Amino acid sequence: MNNTPAQHLTNNQPPTTTMKILVTGAAGFIGSHVAEALLKRGDEVIGLDNFAPNYSRVRKEANLREYAGHERFKFVEADLRDAQAMRDLLEWQKFDRVMHLAAMGNVRYSVEHAQEYTAVNIAGTVNLLEAARLSGTRYFVFASTSSVYGNAPIPFVETAAVAQPLAPYPATKIACEVMAHTYHVAFGMKCTGLRFFNVYGPRGRPDMMPYEFTRKITAGETLRIFAEGRPQRDWTFIDDNLSGVIAAIDAGCDYEIFNLGRGQPIGLSRFIEIIEGLVGRKANIELAPLPPTEPLITYANVEKAERLLDYHPKISIEEGLSRFYEWYRQATH
């Protein structure tokens, strides 16, 4: 891996001209924030999503409504698995960048749905890479995940071996990273993979812990807690994640993989305590053993992103969860 290509952009200035950018997963949590941020700074955005049933279409339409009225935005409802539709879209629009965020993204659900994850995350990504190649799109940035590290030594660093994932979901993301590498080598496509670490905040996914725990504690339902609350996760607030994503889009590296985490793992017990404080109610807890598909800890080394993308995550878990909770209360009433 070569660290030099992005160095000319370490001052993190946006390109002087605006770009036309395809954002896949634009109705989702992270995609809706990325599309909105790109529009705000002047880019033209085409958003793609198929409203996959991993959570409600109503929630995804609400995400879209936050920015879809923008004059430089168009929305395309299409499925990544439709190779012809991907080719037609990229041929029609001629994008400066592809920001690929659409995916099936839940580790636990993936365990019994390996075929669906393979079709959407691997074949879908290859459909998009192929469409990018055929249309002459030069820059491809895509979401990977901290889960690729499995039980690797901490803190996780991009140079660690990632050939032993614990579930189908990270296995599919590793496949995306290596497939993108082949497009870089064979066709000179500039590809950047971003390993996100537990992103949370307003518009957060209902199947992720901040939303699920808040809902259950509020309703007096029982939380199922693994390994007596010892698991730790490197929670990253959406605004911090967004700063890294936008910097990577602008940098246009040749081929790079970056960790985008906070670099400060939080224990599950502490995480629950903060939510209890916000909701004003104690959680009912049921203990369960840690499944072999879950690592005990995720912990990002973010030095590479600091150096090459000027990425400096700032939001503490206390502030981030409080901003999440403020949104949650409005969104669920």
Ligand SMILES: NC(=O)c1ccc[n+]([C@@H]2O[C@H](COP(=O)([O-])OP(=O)(O)OC[C@H]3O[C@@H](n4cnc5c(N)ncnc54)[C@H](O)[C@@H]3O)[C@@H](O)[C@H]2O)c1
């Ligand atoms: N949220 C996190 O903590 C996290 C962590 C690591 C990686 N990621 C990755 O970041 C990306 C965005 O995640 P998110 O949390 O915003 O998830 P999300 O589910 O909110 O967004 C993903 C979007 O992709 C769409 N999609 C799914 N299958 C599709 C298909 N076949 N065709 C077109 N669209 C499809 C979904 O409808 C959804 O709106 C994903 O690639 C995910 O794997 C997220």
